[in-house]
Amino acid sequence: MSIQSQLDQMVSEASPLIAGCASLVELEDIRLQFLGKKGALTEILKGLATIDAAERPAIGMAANQAKTALSTLLDDKKSELETASLAAEMVKNAIDVTLPGVGTPLGHRHPISQTIDEISQILGRLGFAVEEGPEIESDYYNFEALNIPDDHPARDSHDTFYMMSGHVLRTHTSPVQVHVMEREKPPIRIIVPGRVYRRDADASHSPAFHQIEGLLVDEKVTFAELKGTLDYFLKALFGAKQSVRFRPSYFPFTEPSCEVDVACVLCQAKGCAVCKHTGWLEILGAGMVNRNVFRKVGYDPDQVTGFAFGVGVERIAMLKLGIPSIKLLTDNDLRFLKQF
Ligand code: PHE
Numbered sequence: 001m002s003i004q005s006q007l008d009q010m011v012s013e014a015s016p017l018i019a020g021c022a023s024l025v026e027l028e029d030i031r032l033q034f035l036g037k038k039g040a041l042t043e044i045l046k047g048l049a050t051i052d053a054a055e056r057p058a059i060g061m062a063a064n065q066a067k068t069a070l071s072t073l074l075d076d077k078k079s080e081l082e083t084a085s086l087a088a089e090m091v092k093n094a095i096d097v098t099l100p101g102v103g104t105p106l107g108h109r110h111p112i113s114q115t116i117d118e119i120s121q122i123l124g125r126l127g128f129a130v131e132e133g134p135e136i137e138s139d140y141y142n143f144e145a146l147n148i149p150d151d152h153p154a155r156d157s158h159d160t161f162y163m164m165s166g167h168v169l170r171t172h173t174s175p176v177q178v179h180v181m182e183r184e185k186p187p188i189r190i191i192v193p194g195r196v197y198r199r200d201a202d203a204s205h206s207p208a209f210h211q212i213e214g215l216l217v218d219e220k221v222t223f224a225e226l227k228g229t230l231d232y233f234l235k236a237l238f239g240a241k242q243s244v245r246f247r248p249s250y251f252p253f254t255e256p257s258c259e260v261d262v263a264c265v266l267c268q269a270k271g272c273a274v275c276k277h278t279g280w281l282e283i284l285g286a287g288m289v290n291r292n293v294f295r296k297v298g299y300d301p302d303q304v305t306g307f308a309f310g311v312g313v314e315r316i317a318m319l320k321l322g323i324p325s326i327k328l329l330t331d332n333d334l335r336f337l338k339q340f
Pocket of ligand 1: 171172173174213251254257284285286287308309310311
């Protein structure tokens, strides 16, 4: 058989094999069988040696054509099989992108912190800057400097936690008034958010709770400014419609003094456990800074006047968020906390 017909036969033998091949491994076998070093083409070309030199170029060309034809068939089949196997792979490893993802749980601020932030923001608009002070106090700062001497009956109302050292857990944020006035000269306009402690526990009292103290000292400060400030503050906090009442009261460190109540929003002022069936909740004590307090910090009470107030943060949080028991705020039950 002539070399040319051997080449033709090789191509017609290989073509259907390539066309019907179903895997890349099988295809490689076919390639080796025909075009490999020891394959059919090599075998056929061994016959070249017996051929006239003049005919060799033509036969060489025919051999190249046959080789190119097979290579093209093999390459096309190869990419066809690769595409198919990639498609199969993708079907096999398909991801359902519509499945809900695994979210990262995001925490948020505690309702008490939220309330402190909101109050600080409102009073910040009036120019009050935030100060802090120690939770463990000497008798002097918690009582004495605030015009509450040792034998003063007001000490009883504070249900104080005493420490072995003679220090106390501060019963209010008012001692920070003294620290700041000792350190700075008027004008002073500060608020002091912080934790305070009293031996007291029921639906509206907890042994550790939060207050925000306010102190403004300058020349010629009047009670009207105290009232205006608290009025603005409470309307900003509860809305213009919230009922608020000022009652005359007594604190050793302010004179005159008042207490401010808001109508109980939990029971619509009808009376409930939280407001002790009065319809009102006391949220704030206030007054004009007592002259004796100014004397203790070295201010001249004839030169400066000022007002102070102390707000109970838990009460405000309970009212604003409709929380019936103060315990819920410290139980750290996520089912409760997640609602805010
Ligand atoms: N310290 C007072 C209390 O805890 C509140 C208060 C602060 C009253 C400032 C008057 C002025 O009850």
